[in-house]
Amino acid sequence: MAEAIIFYTLAALILAFAVMVVTVRNTLYSALLLAADFLLVALLYASMNNLLLAVIQVMVYAAGIVLVYVFVVILVNLKRPPEQQPDRGRYRPIGTILAAAVLGELILITATGALRPAPAGGAEAVGSVENIAMELFTNYLIPFEVASMLLLVAMVGAIVLAKKEL
């Protein structure tokens, strides 16, 4: 029962904040609402007993990626005050129709039972650090190394892109 309350509250808040992210005019508010949204998603993960992923979500997403976005928003807003960047809303009808189509498809897939019923139990020790680490370093070792190369390349690329003179 408590689980249901937590889930519905968090889900409602997550969706509300997400709608605010895509509709607010001020870009800084969008970024900050997104950070709050990520914190709520981390709470959702924590309620699923997935503490490691919750902490990673806070550390990397909420306090890493969105922080970088806030820096860029400050940089962009320095020269032109935010009121001068108009957003006519010309594409909003098409956007709504296409997004509704996506949602319809996903609900169709979910509801017509293309999923097998979940096996009972087995949800206890899944989110613990030891299990994730075992999977990560035995079955998924190669993607792990590839991901580290990807991050290195991204780091070098970002530095090169943002330099004023090479």
Next chain:
Amino acid sequence: MITQTHYLLLSAALFMIGVFGVLSRRNVIVIFLSIELILNAVNINLIGFAEYWGNSSGQVFAIFVIAVAVAEAVIGLGIIVAFYRNKETINIDEMNLMKW
């Protein structure tokens, strides 16, 4: 009782909101923020599956998705900054240097 379907519907709704943001906003930074929303929806989906099937692969994959999201956000912002230095705009309609 929260079943797996609840998490899938939540992630589908979040996905839809992200797609709406990508398609209808003109500010490049808000488009990137909506892409992060989409990636988050995918993460919720993966972790919902991982919890109900008792398989850790979902969480491992979610960690990889987060790593890829970091790389993409950083490069995307580098491109935005480089573009902004040249053309002083972040409206995506005005980023049409390759149009004939």
Next chain:
Amino acid sequence: MLVAVTFMVLLERKVIAWVQVRLGPMRVGPYGVLQPIADVVKLMTKEDITPVRADKIVFTAAPMIALIPALIVFAVIPFGPVVSIFGREVALYITDINVGLLYIVSVASIGVYGIILAGWASNSKYPLLASLRASAQLISYEVAVTMTLVSMIVSAGTMSMIGIVNAQYQQGVWYLFAQPVAFFIYFVGGLAETNRAPFDLPEAEQELTGGFHTEYSGMRFALFFLAEYANMIVVSSVATTLFLGGWLRPFPNIEALSFLGIIPGWIWFLLKTFIWLYIFLWVRATLPRYRYDQLMRLGWKVLIPLAIANVIITATVKVLV
């Protein structure tokens, strides 16, 4: 907790004054002990000024965003083991989560938001520049501190704070002696993370007219102040738990000194935390300030390679020994 922070302020002024061969606040109460109360009253009654074209919502929210992470970290710091007070079992920590150390790092990295938003929302040049510098400093030293904490996790084998203290108990030697390099990097990183001297360029008065909290007055300034001192106490507590053995008495495995076991665990904890706080103040009164480029060079070119080398050596020793 909040009371501790206000007395920390008084302690700082007194200790720095003694280092500089003067007496510090002496008027209010005997030997100036009631000074924090005077400070609190002063800050609460000051006028609350908001700059004209500042962003009101963000301006008001920024000090709260700076203070909240500093306070919620205390949920995982163990003041002592489970003791029985008046016959009931009471745990001297709020919770013991599986990923305690990582939780501390992640919550500390949310504190950066408060600084950036404060600088941006003030809508004036000095706070903006100071906040950008401060946040760059914070996120740079966060990497070095996280690497150090990773080497502690490798030595202890667990991420929960109670687990780390227990690992020190079983080893019989505090991690301070087992990993001095890690401790040094953590302490320097901790100084930089809390914007304390000698890394306090972003809030130095001579350089940037007060830094990112220039435009704040009254209760909001008090919140920033509280956040800084709370951060200091957090860093000291974490250093105590990781490197000094938390609530264990010195030489916990030697039976000959077991008469020291009469002193309860939390008094040892407070004593050790107090030692680190004193060293924080001592360092502030003694060392000159780093310039910004020297600061960044130290963080990226010296501390991070040292921290990574520490992780590698720790992991190798742990596997081979």
